[in-house]
Amino acid sequence: xxxxxxxxxxxxxxxxxxxxxxxxxxxxxxxxxxxxxxxxxxxxxxxxxxxxxxxxxxxxxxxxxxxxxxxxxxxxxxxxxxxxxxxxxxxxxxxxxxxxxxxxxxxxxxxxx
Amino acid sequence: xxxxxxxxxxxxxxxxxxxxxxxxxxxxxxxxxxxxxxxxxxxxxxxxxxxxxxxxxxxxxxxxxxxxxxxxxxxxxxxxxxxxxxxxxxxxxxxxxxxxxxxxxxxxxxxxxx
Numbered sequence: 001x002x003x004x005x006x007x008x009x010x011x012x013x014x015x016x017x018x019x020x021x022x023x024x025x026x027x028x029x030x031x032x033x034x035x036x037x038x039x040x041x042x043x044x045x046x047x048x049x050x051x052x053x054x055x056x057x058x059x060x061x062x063x064x065x066x067x068x069x070x071x072x073x074x075x076x077x078x079x080x081x082x083x084x085x086x087x088x089x090x091x092x093x094x095x096x097x098x099x100x101x102x103x104x105x106x107x108x109x110x111x112x113x
Numbered sequence: 114x115x116x117x118x119x120x121x122x123x124x125x126x127x128x129x130x131x132x133x134x135x136x137x138x139x140x141x142x143x144x145x146x147x148x149x150x151x152x153x154x155x156x157x158x159x160x161x162x163x164x165x166x167x168x169x170x171x172x173x174x175x176x177x178x179x180x181x182x183x184x185x186x187x188x189x190x191x192x193x194x195x196x197x198x199x200x201x202x203x204x205x206x207x208x209x210x211x212x213x214x215x216x217x218x219x220x221x222x223x224x225x226x227x
Contacts, residue, residue, distance in 0.1 A: 004155075034215060041201065041221040042117075043156070048215050088155055100146055100169050101205075101216065103155030 002027045006089050006104035014112050017079050021107045023089030024071040031092035033065055033072050034101065038086045046074070046087075079111045117206050117219035125225045126194050134189045134222045138206035144168075145187040146216060147179060150201040162187055191224075199226045 004025045013019055025033065032050040036043035047056045049065035049072060056063050060079075065072045076083055086108050090101040118137045126132050138145050144163045148156035158171035162181035176192040185206070191198055201223050205216035 006155075036218075041223075042203070042218040045215050045217060090155075100158045100161055100171070101148075101156070102158065103148075105153070105155045 002091075002093060002102050004089055004091050004102050004104040006087075006107050008107060009105060010108040010110070012110045012112065013079055015080060017111075018075065018077045019079060019109065021074040021076075021087050021089075021109070022071065023073070023104055025089075025091045025102075026070065027091045027093050027102060029094040030067075031094040034090045034092065035063055035072075035074050036088040036090065038088055038106065039084075043088055076109075079109075081111050081113055084109060084111045117204060117217055119202075119204055119219040119222050121222060122220070123223035123225070125227060128194055128196060128226055130194050131190065131192045132194060132224060134191075134202050134204075134224070135186065136189070136204035136206075136219055137186045138204075139217050142206035142208050142217070143185050144207045145181055145185065146205045146207070147187070147189045148203040148205065149173075149198075150203060150221070151197075152200070156203055159189070194226045196226050199224060 007022045032048050034048050035046040047063045052067040060077045063074045086106040088106045090103045093102050117139050120135045146161040147159040150156040159173050160170040161168045165181045178190045181187045201221045203218050203221045205218045207216040
């Protein structure tokens with residue numbers, strides 16, 4: 001059965017800390033891996049990763065994919081209280097012609113002042 | 114450019130009733146996917162519509178059904194509601210053409226079944 005596993009499930013840090021969130025996957029028809037940030041309701045798109053070893057970066061956030069070892073990490077440097085959210089990892093399962101997303105349970109990040 | 118919108122924001126139904134949730138896709142997007150997110154869980158794929166036809170379905174019973182209209186908006190219908198159907202229902206739109214791109218989510222509908 002296809003699955004996406006995130007760790008840790010929750011994390012508490014202080015402002016200024018650097019965090020690494022992990023996502024491993026076993027998906028037969030892997031197409032790409034996406035990271036989302038979910039603060040209240042709608043997950044907001046962060047990154048899409050398709051190729052191994054190429055880091056994607058946006059401000060203090062960065063992410064990389066390892067297709068050989070089947071995992072991805074999301075790094076956040078110099079964390080701020082506004083980074084507090086649930087971070088979701090999802091894999092595009094290309095079973096249909098459009099693909100659908102298989103999500104992990106998420107990592108709940110709490111950043112304390 | 115307008116984003117993905119959903120209605121209603123939240124609603125409360127009784128077990129056994131039927132419910133219809135609505136989603137308007139982002140301008141230029143022709144694909145709508147529906148997800149169910151139970152408390153403390155990641156979203157689970159229900160089904161996807163592409164050009165008004167169902168294009169993939171997750172592990173949900175037939176009482177979950179949907180539609181997509183010519184303007185690419187979509188409905189999710191759930192019959193014979195059960196307590197476990199209580200969840201946040203998210204729709205996401207994307208532009209396809211046969212390739213999966215990043216999906217953009219609406220704010221969700223919080224359904225409570227009592």
